[in-house]
Amino acid sequence: MNLMPASASTHIPPRTLMAFERRFRDEDDCREYLEELRWPDGFRCSCGSDRAWRTARWLWKCAACGSATSVTSGTVFHGSRLSLMTWFRAIWSMTGSRTGASALELQHSLELGSYRTAWTMLHVIRRMMQQRRRPLLGRIDVGIRCFCGGGWQCAPGSNQSSVIIAVEENDAGVGRIRMRVLVARTPTELRAFLEDVVAIGSSVHPDDAEARRLLDASGYKQPPARPSTRAGSRIQLTAGLVKRWLIGTHQGRVDHAYLQEYLDEFSFRFNRRNVPHSGTLFSHVLTIAVTTPDKA
Structure with missing residues (x-):
């Protein structure tokens, strides 16, 4: 033995x-x-x-x-x-x-x-793919987009989900990302998301009026947001990439009950887009x- x-x-x-x-x-x-x-x-x-x-x-x-x-x-x-x-x-x-x-x-x-x-x-x-994700660091852009079965543009009265997107800035413009489906679009929900995905000491910059309103009301503590070194909306770019992926791979047929898992898969792929193979x-x-x- x-x-x-x-x-x-x-x-x-x-x-x-x-x-x-x-x-x-x-x-x-x-x-x-x-x-x-x-x-x-x-x-x-x-x-x-x-x-x-x-x-x-x-x-x-x-x-x-x-x-x-x-x-x-x-x-x-x-x-x-x-x-x-x-x-x-x-x-x-x-x-x-x-x-x-x-x-x-x-x-x-x-x-x-x-x-x-x-x-x-x-x-x-x-x-x-949801496991073991390091928090975002540095300047973080945050925005809210609505998702409908075929993409981000939602007609009035359509079945839709609100998604909070956080994008890390890096030398190339867009670093790592995180996304979460919002249940109630409350300041408490936004704060919980930021505390989960953003490293302490990072600065959060709202990309749209709704994100700014929730951030201001959340009481989330952060350093003053520093100016961006890149022009253009990283949130809009990320949302567009997600939409094309969902339509191209899944023909836009995504059950809202499982949207979070699809967003996690996209984030996993995007954040590791530079792996050697x-x-x-x-x-x-x-x-x-x-x-x-x-x-x-």
């Missing part, structure tokens, strides 16, 4: 579809990759001990507390009726394309039995999947 700590390993994310297919040929390849992501320095039990041995090929037994742990324990993959290969291919489809994938595209490409299965998988992956995004999503407890 070997009680030595599990050894560390290094993972290399695939860069292309061909590399993906060579790397992940079966379930064991997927589990091996997940172990490298979940325990990069070797296995560690939730009790804190790194003393363990394998009781089966993919099961660890802790020498300290006696618990048995698999690489999928406590994750979205645990107990799933879908294979890890199917999950890996779905995540690759989402991250390997600049625009993502629709549920219909995923159903056809993975030969899934139903549209509902593909739709559910995409929303599970989008929830992964799509394999980095693929690996990032999988890392979140196996290191963040599943709360679904």
Whole structure:
């Protein structure tokens, strides 16, 4: 019985579809990759001990507390009726394309039995994309836009959602972004959003009258807003990009009940638009999947 700590390993994310297919040929390849992501320095039990041995090929037994742990324990993959290969291919489809994938595209490409299965998988992956987001820093533009099924221009009386957009300024003009669907458009709601997504010490600049009114009424404390170094509305630019993405990838057919998840996916992609290759995004999503407890 070997009680030595599990050894560390290094993972290399695939860069292309061909590399993906060579790397992940079966379930064991997927589990091996997940172990490298979940325990990069070797296995560690939730009790804190790194003393363990394998009781089966993919099961660890802790020498300290006696618990048995698999690489999928406590994750979205645990107990799933879908294979890890199917999950890996779905995540690759989402991250390997600049625009993502629709549920219909995923159903056809993975030969899934139903549209509902593909739709559910995409929303599970989008929830992964919500995790581990560093707060915006520096000068932050904030604006409110209304979203209707086909875009941001809403006809009177139409079903619409209010979205607060925060954009970080950087040397290129537009840095990272955050978006949130507003329930009541109250000062309290705006303040909660800013406290969640903006780093302390940053300055917030309202882009429109509604954002200014809510910001003034919220009591949100901040340094004086410094002048922008770039002309034009970063909020309007971001809103336009989101609209084109929703129409291009999802044909504008977005249920308002799930709009937040679509906004989170867009933010995830946009904020990582300069990564060297799509394999980095693929690996990032999988890392979140196996290191963040599943709360679904």
